[in-house]
Amino acid sequence: MELLMTLIPVVLTLTIFVIGILGVKFALDIYKYNRSSKGWLSMLITLFIVPIWALFRIYIISSSFVSYSNSLAEILDIALFPLLALIPLVVGLWFMKKNFETFEITKNMTANKISSMKKGRR
Amino acid sequence: MSTLLYILKPEDYLAETIKILKGVSKDYVVIYVTTNKLYSGLKEVFLKNGINIKNIFFIDCVSKNVDKNVKAKEDENVVFLDSASNLTNISIAIIESIKVTGNKKILFLDSLSTLALFNDVKVLQKFSYYIVNEMAVMGCDTAILTLESDMDKNIVEMVKSIVDQVIKL
Numbered sequence: 001m002e003l004l005m006t007l008i009p010v011v012l013t014l015t016i017f018v019i020g021i022l023g024v025k026f027a028l029d030i031y032k033y034n035r036s037s038k039g040w041l042s043m044l045i046t047l048f049i050v051p052i053w054a055l056f057r058i059y060i061i062s063s064s065f066v067s068y069s070n071s072l073a074e075i076l077d078i079a080l081f082p083l084l085a086l087i088p089l090v091v092g093l094w095f096m097k098k099n100f101e102t103f104e105i106t107k108n109m110t111a112n113k114i115s116s117m118k119k120g121r122r
Numbered sequence: 123m124s125t126l127l128y129i130l131k132p133e134d135y136l137a138e139t140i141k142i143l144k145g146v147s148k149d150y151v152v153i154y155v156t157t158n159k160l161y162s163g164l165k166e167v168f169l170k171n172g173i174n175i176k177n178i179f180f181i182d183c184v185s186k187n188v189d190k191n192v193k194a195k196e197d198e199n200v201v202f203l204d205s206a207s208n209l210t211n212i213s214i215a216i217i218e219s220i221k222v223t224g225n226k227k228i229l230f231l232d233s234l235s236t237l238a239l240f241n242d243v244k245v246l247q248k249f250s251y252y253i254v255n256e257m258a259v260m261g262c263d264t265a266i267l268t269l270e271s272d273m274d275k276n277i278v279e280m281v282k283s284i285v286d287q288v289i290k291l
Contacts, residue, residue: 032242102204106211110181110201110218117179117199118222 009058016054023047027092039095045088053081125254125264125285127234127278132269138291139232139267140171143178150228150263152178153219157206157236160185161198175199179223181215207240209249216253220262227262229253234268238277247280254284 027043060073130138146152156164161182168175180200185192187205194200201219203211220227231237231253237246250266257264266285272278282288 032245103211103214106201106203106214107218110215111222113194113199113201114179114219114222116196117176118224120176120197120199 009061013051013054013058017051020047020051037095037099040092040099042088042095043092046085046092049081049085049088053077053085056081123258123261123263124287125257126266127281127285127288128265128267129270129278129288129290130267131291132271134291135267135269136167140167140173142265143168143173143230144171146228146230146265147174147177150177150226151223152228152230153181153216153223153262154178154230154232155181155183155212155216156232157183157240158233160188161200161202179219181212181219183212205240206237209237209241209245213249213253213256217256217260220257220260223262225261229257229262229264231264231266234266234277234281235272238272238275243276246277250277250281251284254281 024044024047027041027047031038031040057077060077128138128142143152143154154164161180162185164180165175168178176199178199181203182200183203183206186202192202194202201215203215206212216229220229234246234250237249241249254264254266264285266281268278268281270290
């Protein structure tokens with residue numbers, strides 16, 4: 001039982017790393033295929049921070065030197081790491097949103113212009 | 123519907139483009155995607171050579187690189203896109219313009235060589251494949267221009283295999 005409780009966090013942390021690496025690959029592919037603005041790549045920061053956060057959690061859980069409650073470790077774990085992970089994620093999504101907005105603008109602009117052209121040719 | 127790949131010598135590029143356009147712009151509505159010449163320059167050259175630009179709708183992927191605030195006047199048949207590297211935007215503009223256009227229409231893609239400068243080969247191959255097939259489904263003829271010097275590049279080899287005819291001028 002104790003072995004299981006030790007192994008589970010290790011396995012899950014390794015899984016987080018693997019998923020993080022996959023996430024990095026997908027984010028880079030999306031950027032390559034869509035020529036999304038470079039701001040989209042800030043999502044990669046999130047994908048690096050989450051595994052580091054997982055490692056940090058393993059460290060504080062396993063370490064007898066770190067006192068968790070009312071400490072810097074608690075602040076880092078509960079607030080700072082999630083914040084550091086969320087901010088680049090939201091920034092990346094914002095840039096992606098702006099990119100998709102330009103697609104909508106292009107579509108509407110083209111539709112209006114070609115309709116005017118059709119009227120002008122009559 | 124037919125898809126043609128025109129292979130042109132650099133020194134004859136503009137002259138041959140004008141010759142091809144003169145022929146098609148009489149009977150077709152031309153959707154002209156330009157990735158290497160400004161709309162303003164093309165308009166001047168085409169008018170000088172007696173091409174009816176009222177039948178041509180320009181998708182300009184160049185002018186915004188020179189002037190980010192460039193805007194089309196009300197009577198100008200042009201949309202300005204951010205760059206030749208945003209293939210999604212170019213696809214959207216092409217599809218939208220073909221959808222609304224009547225029966226006889228042709229897409230002029232000028233040029234594959236310039237698009238290859240701005241885009242990864244694999245991505246450009248997928249774009250070319252998508253556009254050629256989409257135009258066939260939408261009942262639109264397609265003319266793709268490329269430079270003779272690019273003939274052996276992967277992208278041109280791939281496009282040669284999906285077009286109906288390769289014309290070397």
